[in-house]
Amino acid sequence: MSAFYGSSIRSSWWLWSRLSWFFLYSNMVTALRTQKEVPISYDFLHDTAGFNLGESAIAFTCTDPIHRAMLVGLLNTFKVSITGIALATLLGTFIGVMRLSTNFLVSKIAWAYINVFRNIPPLLLLIFWYRAVFLKLPRVQEAIVFFDPVFPIYIANRGLFFPWGTPTESWSTYRWILLAGFVLAVFVAYRLRQHGKRTGRMPLVSLWFAVILLVVTLLGYVILPDPLEITKPALKGFNIRGGATLSLEFWGLLFVLVIYAAAYIAEAVRAGILSVDRGQREAARALGFSSFNIMRLIILPQAIRVVVPPLISYAIGFTKNTSLGLAIGYTDFFAITGGLILNNTGRAVETLTIILLVYLTISLIASLILNMYNRRIMLSH
Amino acid sequence: MRLLRPNLTLRRRMALPVAPVTDPQTNVLPPAREGNTALRWIKENLFSSLFDSVLTIISLLFLFFALRLALDWVFNLAQWDVITENINILMKGAYPSDQVWRIWLGLYLLGAIVGINLRAWNRELNRTTIAIAAIPLILALLPFASENARINLIIIQVTSAAAYLLTSILGDKRRRQLAAVMSILYIPVFILLLEGFTDEDGIMPLVKSDLWGGLLLSVLLATVGIIFSLPLGIVLALGRRSRQPAISALCITYIEVVRGVPLISILFMGNIMLQLFMPQSLPPIDRVVRVMMAITLFTAAYMAEIVRGGLQAIPKGQYDAAYALGFSGLKSMRVIILPQALRIVIPVIVSQFIGLLLDTTLVALVGLFDLLGIGQAILSNPNWLGRSQEVYVFIGLIYWILATSMAFASQRLEKNLGVGRNYDESQ
Amino acid sequence: MNRNSAPARTEDPIIICRDVQKWFGKYHALKGISMEVMPQEVIVIFGPSGSGKSTFIRTINRLEAHQSGQIIVDGIELTHDVRNIERVRMETGMVFQQFNLFPHLTVMQNITYAPMYNRKWHRSKAEKVAMELLERVGIPEQAEKYPAQLSGGQQQRVAIARALAMQPKMMLFDEPTSALDPEMIKEVLDVMIELAQSGMTMIVITHEMGFARAVADRLFFFDEGLVVESGTPDELFNFPKEERSKQFLAQILSH
Ligand SMILES: Nc1ncnc2c1ncn2[C@@H]1O[C@H](COP(=O)(O)OP(=O)(O)OP(=O)(O)O)[C@@H](O)[C@H]1O
Ligand SMILES: [Mg+2]
Helix, strand or coil: CCCCCCHHHHHHHHHHHHHHHHHHHHHHHHHHHHHHCCCCCCHHHHCECCCCCCCCCCCCCCCCEHHHHHHHHHHHHHHHHHHHHHHHHHHHHHHHHHHCCCCHHHHHHHHHHHHHHHCCCHHHHHHHHHHHHHHHCCCHHHCEEECCCCCCEEEECCEEEECEEEECCCHHHHHHHHHHHHHHHHHHHHHHHHHHHHHCCCCCHHHHHHHHHHHHHHHHHHHCCCCEEEECCEEECCEEECCEEECHHHHHHHHHHHHHHHHHHHHHHHHHHHHCCHHHHHHHHHCCCCHHHHHHHHHHHHHHHHHHHHHHHHHHHHHHHHHHHHHHCCCCHHHHHHHHHHHHHCCHHHHHHHHHHHHHHHHHHHHHHHHHHHHHHHHCC | CCCCCCCHHHCCCCCCCCCCCCCCCCCCCCCCCCCCHHHHHHHHHHCCCHHHHHHHHHHHHHHHHHHHHHHHHHHHHCCCHHHHHHHHHHHHECCCHHHHHHHHHHHHHHHHHHHHHHHHHCCCCCHHHHHHHCHHHHHHCCCCCCHHHHHHHHHHHHHHHHHHHHHCCCCHHHHHHHHHHHHHHHHHHHHHHHHCCECCCCCCECCCHHHECHHHHHHHHHHHHHHHHHHHHHHHHHHHCCCCHHHHHHHHHHHHHHHHCCHHHHHHHHHHHHHHHCCCCCCCCCHHHHHHHHHHHHHHHHHHHHHHHHHHHCCHHHHHHHHHCCCCHHHHHHHHHHHHHHHHHHHHHHHHHHHHHHHHHHHHHHCCCEHHHHHHHHHCCHHHCCCHHHHHHHHHHHHHHHHHHHHHHHHHHHHHHCCCCCHHHHC | CCCCCCCCCCCCCCEEEEEEEEEECCEEEEEEEEEEECCCCEEEEECCCCCCHHHHHHHHCCCCCCCEEEEEECCEECCCCHHHHHHHHHHEEEECCCCCCCCCCCHHHHHHHHHHHHCCCCHHHHHHHHHHHHHHCCCHHHCCCCHHHCCHHHHHHHHHHHHHHCCCCEEEEECCCCCCCHHHHHHHHHHHHHHHHCCCEEEEECCCHHHHHHHCCEEEEEECCEEEEEECHHHHHHCCCCHHHHHHHHHHHHC
């Protein structure tokens, strides 16, 4: 690709683009001067918000400043996206593997799932589930209850209610036990890895890690006098008391974005596994590997390289899609900033600039991770 | 290690029985697993092992209950009058009924253009192209189409066939020219038809775009978005690989910023801020046009990446050959490289179009009455309280049918015409 | 063990195939192949494309399951029993036309993984053996590279080393040189000739008749899922009996 643009074209284009930007900019400045008579300024971020937020991970009242409201929104966005991406990855992997099943029906059910959820607008899905299903759930008094005496989960049109623990006196001791368990698990995992490197046979490190963590958690819980006091939700008059609640908006948004993203992830997982050449499996079989080891040592390491890059971009997409929460009143970052704050203050240019910058930062960080990953893979190729 | 063989000639020749040579003709044994092929298929694909059988049974149970639930809902619980009563609004929004003939006229034209294009780009008719050509007829046969719609759909079909036949008179090259020119002109003509240009009592009174809605608006937004973003995307893609750092930085920034933020924020910006970038002297742009511009600007960034992918797929030898033949930089791009690159990316553009069609539902959030927006509007009418399931399922079905049929058609065309591949691969 | 010492010990065949048949759906790919291979014997199989050569050689380590007949490898009959199959696979090395090296592992890891995981060797032993093998196939300096960084001939030599690292009793080669450029074929054939001379039992599908002449004990000509003719290189090259073998040999020997 040498000498692609002639120099005259190059300079005229440059001039043109400068001129056009200047044109747009000067239009904006005049418009702002004549119409609104408010200069661009970000001081309003320190004004009091003047609205309350139901869904908040940190304390927030209407006297808090606007920038804190934005932070609340950002945290809500992360709350949905982080849980959602994890769940969607699990579900998507499951469906992707189903799609590859040699069982005709299983494979076709997965195919239908992927096909349906990729070809329906996610916003429609969201509104459908929220308006036509979730809001039609019974009232609190007639809530649907699962696993009643042991682990009661109430589902009603006001949210999802489930048992939750509140720390008791022994909680502080229990915390130390958990920490110790974690340290132990890390230590054992490290030693196992070293051992694996020395002998050449890598044990199932993450399995051991999980088992140790689980055992310590359970043991500590049994030994101590109840570090958490479990409160179960129960119907009291017109309300459900006790336990914890997930708002209908939160789990509506989570549910829809997860089933939607899982369809894409399933395709990525399927493509990743299929991308590993048939000969790889055959060569491994010819060398006498067991089918578990073929999967663990030969197929998965190669498939993961193909799956991770699209997975990261779906994760970015998921985070961007949380902005659909606006449609059902979930107060994510976009709904708060582009909705509430923009309406209350009328500061269009400022709020939209902040929105662009925030989303841009998120995607830039994600692409950075992606690039790092790709570079690492390049190195080992 | 083992001993070396001392000497090749000293190797022991083992007197082994020579394998019996059987004659292939007389040795036609039946397949090991004979019997009913259907039964065998079932055994191999559904009950090949215990685990497999368990999976099959679980799947069957799941399908049974899901189907029963769905069928029960569709035939017993759902009240479909909300759809049949509102089908016109769902299709065209608040577009005045006495002016609907203009939409139909536009669709006749569309039929003609499809006919011309099928004749121009296809050597012979195959099943796929016939299926595409017969869409109006298929629609006319659908159960809930009104008398009026049926007649119009049949007219479209006739126009399409007539255009196909008339185009046959022309030579190969002329056909393609005609097809290209007509296709490019179509969108402006159609918009002009919709918008109207005479005063109140003229033949085509102005219909403000605020009144456009329903499926009409959704498809229009997606189409306009794809068509206008293509040139913009090409410019951005070329700019991105420009050797002038300022230009490439500008293009990269634009592409990455737009791709990094959600569509809804671009729509908000378009709705609120586009006005700010326009000269004060011009009248305010109306909402539909603002949204169209926002969608175009949004799609352009994605289109730029698609075009870039196409450009990257062109082997370097093509550039070298073009320069060696004396083409200038820009000319080689226009005549040699871009046509190949665009041909490769046609399927990707189609899937971008499908994605965009699904994404246009977001315009309901900025107050436009696209298919979803109209659905919401219908549901806010107290007469139709509690019919949300029916309305949303119907809308979802329309999107699903549009999206899957387009994806299917694109796949078939890819196979039949070899678009989406390099020339040398497709031959 | 000196094979020239008379009298010759009566040895049992290491591979016994009796009337092996195989169908792909309705397609009858193997129509009854019988063959016995003695230890240290070198067998060359050749024949037209689609004649079932690969299918046959793959039934020997059960990459394909045969559907009738009997296959006994190293005293173990191949049945549905998975443990038997893994034992047989550890005793039979296989080299593929497309190399099938593991692209995400270094050359060293490619060679050592199977002995470490399947023979439970310690890493130090596996690496020592791997280095010896890499020297034997002539590329000790490539140990830490990834397969993609090697030439085709080098990759195939790594694949041979990988199979040998399991210290198999016999080796199967499925057209090991036909994906290689002409100048690389020789380096792979040299390794194979050396291997044959060292006493390895080998079944080789190849059309390199120079190789067959040099080291093969017996040749088998396959056509349409059958062994049409078999015999020593002398017999087949100089006095082919069947019309089809004559024609085929004339074709491949002419260039
Ligand atoms: N997995 C399979 N499914 C269906 N048919 C197969 C399969 N594998 C091989 N065949 C068919 O079996 C026949 C024998 O194939 P095989 O690969 O053994 O031939 P070959 O002699 O090795 O030929 P080549 O020299 O081309 O490698 C061919 O007609 C092939 O199409
Ligand atoms: Mg073969």
